[in-house]
Amino acid sequence: MVFALASAVTYAGGYRVAVQGQRALAMGHTGVAVVNSAELGFFNPSGLVYLENQLTISAGASAIFSDVAWQNEDTGEIFRTDNPVGTPFYFNIAYKLKDWLSVGLSVYTPYGSTVEWEDDWAGSHLINNIDLQAIYIQPVVSVKATDWLSFGGGPIYVTGSVNYNRNLNRTLTDIEGNRSNVTIDASGVTEWGWSLSTMITPTDKLRIGVNYRSEIIMEAEDADADFQNIPNTPLAPFSDTTFDASLPLPAELTVGLSYELNEKWLLAFDYNRTYWGVYESLDIDFADPNIPDSQNPRNYEDSSTWRFGAQYIATDVLTLRAGYYFDESPVQDGYFAPETPRNDSMGFTGGLSLDVTSKLAIDASFAYLRFDEVDASYDYYMENGQQVPFSGTYNSSTFIAGLGLTYKL
């Protein structure tokens, strides 16, 4: 089998959504060393101080069309997700107080996942659907220490929610044959984090950037667990209760550089390390002592992304961008769960900015994420004290289209 080798490689992505700026995304989501717009509030706040205008606003949203298919050649089953269009957004405002000091506010959604499998599909004992959202709100400050060195950063306030449904096991039903399932729902979960960054400008052509965003562990407490279609029997002691659980939003370190080849061309490279190792297990602790807690090993590992981008100023009003990135998976062999079914991917990106007026530009970007077909399994689902792997072949495709505005004053 051609793709048998693929199962030996690691998988990528997790629930990170790399869509935090149309200009950056168009360039392979590079940006830690690109001084271009208020998108820096996310990518590298220390660069904001280099923006020429007193006020810069970058805002936008993307539409993510993402679908996953799973099949099992032994049984002939095939299922496809019916995911709603994902809509990550960002809003960045930067204001130059002094030549050496800028402040700003950034709002962005770096983590999230919406996966909807058909109810009661072959992997429904692992997931029917999940909707995970996290909104980061971050005041930032950018300080120029010398002409060639700046620092930036700020506290991050996160508000998140998760809604996750799965069947309790592979066979339990009520008397009518409806599968027993649980929905856990936590919303308004808040937490604090921070980011810190620096930008070095050794020559007027070259910039080097480093950005670190802290890990944030979202702790849901007393959230709702809703059990449905539970048969009336002491064998299934499930009734609605509350639960505690935590989900890590891992730390991220990005280092990169940009180089201005000439007046028209800019090249950028980012290396990104996401500290997924913190995601060891998704443990759901139900308040009701009769309900066994749910332990779901994840065993993610830290993963890297390599990003390449280019910008070409075509005319006075039109800038074109293109990029590529390789996104390595945090998911290890045997831990490929269909709730975040992402293996290594390659992103091909492009986009443009169009200056409608001297103050206002439209930014557009698109990305196509290419995934290899992969034979994978999740081996840590337990039934009667025994591991029951859920395996099959996965294939994914993702298109992202985004529009944004950049306003300068």
Place this chain on the structure above:
Amino acid sequence: MNTQMKKYYLYIALLAVGMVSCEPEFEDQVDDSDAYSSGEADFSNYVALGNSLTAGFADNALYITGQQNSYPNILAQQFARVQETEDFDQPLMADNAGGLLLNGSVFAGTRLVLAFDAQGNATPRAYTGSQPSTEITNRLTGDYNNMGVPGAKSFHLLAPGYGNVAGVATGAANPYFARFASADEATVIGDAAAQNPTFFSLWIGNNDVLSFATSGGAGVYQDDPTVSPANYGPNDITNPMVFAGVYSGLVETMINAGAEEGVLINIPNVTDVPYFTTVPFAPLSPANPSFGPMIPTLNATFAQLNPALTALRGVSEETPGESVYSIEFSQSAASPVLIHDESLPNISEQLTQALIGGGLDPGLATIYGMQYGQARQATAQDLLVLTSSSAIGQVNTGRVAALMAMGLTQEQAGQLSVNGVTYPMEDHLVLVPSEQAMISSATQAYNQAIRGIAEANGLAFVDAAAILQETAGGGIPFDGGVVTSAFATGGAFSLDGVHLTPRGYALIANRIIEAINTTYGASVPEVNIGNYGTVTPSQNVN
């Protein structure tokens, strides 16, 4: 806006249109038309013939989810992955409670569910969460691919009027076939053949022995092949030659109707079925507070009979040199129940005389003589049917009334009416070795016929007897454990101990697929039996 600008906007719009996602495709996609092969078989219109096992009967009832997990329905879903097929229609019941109504009155009860008592003991009980709502007289219209008729014996499939609702109350017709027979005088095989089948399965013959077996041998072995099955009693064993003739006629009819490919499934041995193997022959524990204290009195009473029993019967042929005919309950180990064995010579009168000679009151001696004239304690060779489990050790109220009518006081009558202890287990609750031999001989003869007919017609053959021997033995491993025949917990058999669970039916479906793939060079994919459930627990019982 200048034209240059318009052009830019157009580019942006085109980009957005280009984004509309295309679905991920696999290199070898399982729903591609050439992903699997039907080989020389044509599954486009599959018709299943059989009895309750084919209908999806489980837990002593037919109900919707059981039908959805019938092996023919599982097969049909897998066939549909291989080629274009017509919808596989089943005569679905009205509910998941199970049971039947005849003109509004309950004709068959609800399904069994696994219920727990206050001590945490699980027992199968009739579901009471809702009442049966399937009215037999509401005849369904249309063709049904699943022609499995619960209760049908081989020759019933050929019998006109088997689906005539007018005959249901008297037992002349079958309530399940009456629900969907095309006409009062229709036959099962006729309705099956009329559907232009391209492929068929046939699993029939179980009831030709099973009704004898489940009735504890309350029927006869029809050893004369010239006797018409129309004259058989309901619990008789069908003559093997009659069976073979009927069976080959059924197969011929299906082949002539266009189903040139098909699969034949043979008959499991009753000794591999938990209905007959679950209740131990020696369940009477001295530790049981309602039995243990009785033992000295019981043994003193039977001590009066034992000299006469051994003298009159001699020693057992099965255990030469050691009498099993004396009756005694152990103080230290579980004892066998007392059973009525109609294969024993009846020594009632001699026993009565011997007891009178020993000085016993003639009235009581007569009753003892009657009660123990064909009695013995069970041995490991006797099979107690599942339904005997709730009777053992209980006072038989019918027997109490009968004994009181003979002049005993209620206390005396009660003491002599404890099932399996003082009152021998009735014939229909026990399969004694001679009855088992009849069942086994008939089963083997049927299975020989089935295999021969499969070979003669080039049809696929599935040895269900061997499969259930596996589950009764070491079990069959799957991704979530091992399927065995252990009652209620093993996973293969439903709570009636005779019919299978969805997992058991899925296991049969997989073996059928294996046979079809081998016989016809097909590559029909199998199912994962771990995805199919077993028994249903519920506290909605009385």
